[in-house]
Amino acid sequence: MTHHRHPSRRKVLRSFVAGSGLMPGILHQLAAAELDPLAPKSAHFPARAKNVIFLFMTGGVSHVDTFDPKPNLTRDVGKEVKLDHPEIKNRPGYERIFLKAPQWEFSPRGNCGTEVSSLFPHVGSCMDEIALIRSMHTDHSNHYNATLGMHTGSFSFARPSIGAWVSYGLGTFNKNLPSFITIAPAQTYAGTQVYASDFLPGAHQGTLVVPGPEPIANVNPRISTDRQQLELAALQKLNRQHLTSRGNHHLAEARMRSFETAFGMQMEAPDAFDFSRESDATHQLYGLQRGATKGFGWQCLAARRLVERGVRFVELIDTGSSGNWDSHGNMKEHEPLARNVDQPISGLLKDLKSRGMLEDTLVVWTTEFGRTPFNNKADAAGREHHNWAFSSWLAGAGVKGGITHGTTDEYGIHPEKDPVHVHDFHATILHLMGLDHERLTYRHSGRDYRLTDVFGKVVDGVLS
16 A cells, blocks of 8 residues: 655644644654554454454453352362462461352353353353453463563563554554554553553554543644644744754654644544444443443443544553452452443443444453462452463454353362463464464564564464
């Protein structure tokens, strides 16, 4: 695809945006030498999905209380178990550990009969669309490291996030909006690194949207068009002089080109977050009151509207007023957390399907790790971090709905069949987007990096 640029148009666009106050949080500093790093690119092979909506439940959702039924855990509640593992043996106060029963009932859902707990009645109604992975495992039990790993494939060092890799590999459909957007009321563990581009060109960095009356700050021009034109005319002249004196350095040129994206956002971003023309039925589907500007229902509806407008990768992080899923003290904390996201997620899946968008949109649901099926007291109310086993799921484009993949042992402590590591999870998401995780690389500091490092295997069992 060839893109033609006209100097007069570029001058006008930069002039228009001069007084909008969009820098620096919204503008991407385009650090690549290519003419347009966000132009659509060919996939490695035919893709099943065009877009991703990535739902991240921060804090650690308990798999044995949500998507992984363990009747033997209920039967043997209070039984002491012996685990010969340093993570347990070296933890003060955990010289002895006891099984803890789930606090919610499981029942078969959908035509497929996948068992889901009563915490997720609405998502349970969508199980025919979902490939549920019950054998996930990850490398770290700390929130920061596990969150970093789930987003970047690295558990210790800052690396590009999965959204940045998808943007780098495929570009975007709509140059008037960022290719990668993260919607979160507050930062999660690992902070901005979960949507950073790190050593990838800056154009692929995620743009943070904070739900509220003004989701993207300063997107509306603060001065008149005429004044913008006058100010930017002078600024462009100085920019051109600066650029010429430095041999047309690509970083400076890229920075100037970023004004075009900013101008486009002035036109498209306000419309994308204006739900006034959405029907009452759509609001009800997401559990969203008309006029509301916050809540996970707002995040989910915004994601559908952004994907509709060609945004390649949208992440929704559940960091709302209900806190997060880190239920050390009392598992009953999971109830308001599940209630906050259950209907919106179900509404998103049903809305995408009714519009024919689920055929080419991949929906991903995950958390950073699970929670222990045991605790150091037989009557403990909460659960601890558990990276040995947890549940995640996929739905939509190229996914075999109505199935479960992998199992854990009788108590949900370890994967027993078909374990899926975070690197395998990432490889599968990239595969559905038409990207070979071993070929999607970027040379940095003398070596080729990739999202999956030197690991990862596509989970064929979840593919349709």
